[in-house]
Amino acid sequence: MYDKTKYLTAGDKGLVIEFGNEISKPINEKIRSMVLAIEKAGLTGLSELVPTYRSLLVYYDPLQWSYQKLVQRLQELEGELNSLQLPQPKVTLLPVLYGGEYGPDLPFVCENTGLTPEEVIDIHTSRDYLIYMIGFTPGFPYLGGMDERIATPRLQNPRTKIPAGSVGIAGSQTGVYPIESPGGWQLIGRTPVKLYDPHRATPVLLAAGDYVRFYSINETEYQEILKKCLDGTYQVQCREYQG
Amino acid sequence: MGFCKVIKPGLFTTIQDRGRFGYQQSGMPVAGAMDEYALRVGNILVGNPEGESCLEITLLGPTLEFLSQGLIALTGGDLGGQLNGKELPLWEACEVKAGDILKFTGVKKGCRAYLAVAGGFNVPVVMGSKATYVRGAIGGLEGRTLREGDILEKGPSNSAGLAGRKVPQDDIYTLSNHITLRVVLGPQSDAFTAEGINTFLTSSYTVTNEADRMGYRLEGEKIQHQKGADIISDGIVMGSVQVPGHGMPIVMMADRQTTGGYTKIATVITPDLPLLAQAKPGDKVSFRSVSIDEAHSIYRIYEEKIAALKRTLRSSVPQDKSSVPKGPKRTLKLLVNGKEYLVDVEEVQ
Incomplete structure (x- = not known):
């Protein structure tokens, strides 16, 4: 993390607050705090906040803010971050059916790591993963903090079509594909929960700064949840992050 | 129906x-x-x-x-x-x-x-x-x-x-096959050498065939980085000028991805983006740097002009030919001591 946060211009309507030049949990926490501080301050003339790995892009209305005035106001908010009472991040619990046709690369991950399928699943479901940012495609979470014991390189030949909900591993990263897309991740399972649905009241389920926890379900449970997701009655489970 | x-x-x-x-x-x-x-x-x-x-x-x-x-x-x-x-x-x-x-x-x-x-x-x-x-x-x-x-x-x-x-x-804007786009340098202009920034601001670039709603890839003199072209992904606005390792600028447009991992040397100002949207493969593009304060005063004039146009058009209705004939209301842009002023003119005939 930088000693002094950088405030950078991104054209006549954008300002980038850059907290550091690495991917780290403290930087991500600071970005989350800054987002909450700006929202709490209720500043008018700001249209959108885009948190990323190490910075926050602020869209503003130049008819309401001069650059200097906006930097000054944001620096004041930054100075007050330590005294800010923040709600705990949210942990979203995602049910996953591991292996079989839903996780065709689980055998390869086992071969690569020398672990049994049960061990891989145990390790994958034993941690809360921090959502560093959402990007790439609508709703795609960049998750951090996977156990190195199940790290597996990407596919040599990326697939052209990966079904929505696929849970994968790429190096020491893990993630979920929100929509059908091409990709080179090792697929170990699938969640019936829709991370992205443009016609839902909350189109994107996850948010940067929160956490994801996977848990293992069987085929019957998968079908039950899938049915509820399709008719719109499924309530995704959440809890507070315990630290 | x-x-x-x-x-x-x-x-x-x-x-x-x-x-x-x-x-x-x-x-x-x-x-x-x-x-x-x-x-x-x-x-x-x-x-x-x-x-x-x-x-x-x-x-x-x-x-x-x-x-x-x-x-x-x-x-x-x-x-x-x-x-x-x-x-x-x-x-x-x-x-x-x-x-x-x-x-x-x-x-x-x-x-x-x-x-x-x-x-x-x-x-x-x-x-x-x-x-x-x-x-x-x-x-x-x-x-x-x-x-x-x-x-x-x-x-x-x-x-x-x-x-x-x-x-x-x-x-009505004037369209040409060689446009100059005003830019605000940053957010990663410090990732380029002084020579690289000079190249970007003084040479002219050609719009390639890879120019669509996502972005405009340009071709021309190579823009030199300090060290590398990769950064940890951050946000991208419309008009962001990304320069990947090959040194050629790509101006990100309406369908751009929300985040990206390449250095962005500058950002095209909002009032000039329509000119780029009207450029097509083969057209030439030059860049000129303005300060953020200049960019904001240009933006204010741009918005005032649209607001004035709205007023002008509103007052030109209804077109009742029996009423006193009036000339169309026009907005004149006057330059006084280097500052631009917008003046509404309505001539009675």
């Missing part, structure tokens, strides 16, 4: 508004009109809210048959629009009736035209916008470009007496 039927869809015709804002934090691109000036002015002409949906027409336009009466305006680039075989003037509100045929004979100037219709296009609002994002298959007409046989519907409107309204010449 429908408003118009698509006889031929054209090269890449989509429904666009000002974009899908508020979901970039969720990875959802903004989309929306490439040339927001043409979209806003077209809507003003037909009496719509500025951000209403229009058809964005790219290079080779569609052929449309109107199925009912309505008020339209064609703005932006000149793609050879003809109504019933007669040239359809750009930047002017025009009445159409059932059976009329709008077609396009080919590019004369620019790259994108906008067809505004009083009432806008009646398509579902998805995540707050009617803009089509083709890669994500959402918005507009089923998330896609127009197809032969599509029937487009319009929303309700009260456009009585608006036909014949014209945009004054002063408010």
Whole structure:
């Protein structure tokens, strides 16, 4: 993390607050705090906040803010971050059916790591993963903090079509594909929960700064949840992050 | 009942508004009109809210048959629009009736035209916008470009007496095959050598064939980095000039991804983006640096000009020929001691 946060211009309507030049949990926490501080301050003339790995892009209305005035106001908010009472991040619990046709690369991950399928699943479901940012495609979470014991390189030949909900591993990263897309991740399972649905009241389920926890379900449970997701009655489970 | 039927869809015709804002934090691109000036002015002409949906027409336009009466305006680039075989003037509100045929004979100037219709296009609002994002298959007409046989519907409107309204010449941009875009340096201009920045600001670049709604790849003299071209991904705005390792600039446009991992040397200012949206492969682009304060005063003038145009057009209605003839209200741009002023002029004849 930088000693002094950088405030950078991104054209006549954008300002980038850059907290550091690495991917780290403290930087991500600071970005989350800054987002909450700006929202709490209720500043008018700001249209959108885009948190990323190490910075926050602020869209503003130049008819309401001069650059200097906006930097000054944001620096004041930054100075007050330590005294800010923040709600705990949210942990979203995602049910996953591991292996079989839903996780065709689980055998390869086992071969690569020398672990049994049960061990891989145990390790994958034993941690809360921090959502560093959402990007790439609508709703795609960049998750951090996977156990190195199940790290597996990407596919040599990326697939052209990966079904929505696929849970994968790429190096020491893990993630979920929100929509059908091409990709080179090792697929170990699938969640019936829709991370992205443009016609839902909350189109994107996850948010940067929160956490994801996977848990293992069987085929019957998968079908039950899938049915509820399709008719719109499924309530995704959440809890507070315990630290 | 429908408003118009698509006889031929054209090269890449989509429904666009000002974009899908508020979901970039969720990875959802903004989309929306490439040339927001043409979209806003077209809507003003037909009496719509500025951000209403229009058809964005790219290079080779569609052929449309109107199925009912309505008020339209064609703005932006000149793609050879003809109504019933007669040239359809750009930047002017025009009445159409059932059976009329709008077609396009080919590019004369620019790259994108906008067809505004009083009432806008009646398509579902998805995540707050009617803009089509083709890669994500959402918005507009089923998330896609127009197809032969599509029937487009319009929303309700009260456009009585608006036909014949014209945009004054002063408010129409001049399109050229060599444009200069003003930029604010940053956010990663410090990742380039002084020579690299000088190259970027003094040489001219050519628009390549890879120029679409996502971004414009340019070709020209290589821009030198300090160390590397890769950064930890951060946010991208419309007009961000990314320079990957090959040293060629890419200007990110309406359908850009929300985040990216390449150094961004500068950002094109909002009022100049329509000029780039009208550039096509082979056209030349130069960049000129302005300070953030200059960029903001240019932006204020741009917005004031649109507001003044709105007032001018509003006061030019109704066109009752029996009343005292008045000249069209015009807005003059005066330069006094290096500062630009906008003056509304209404000459009584």
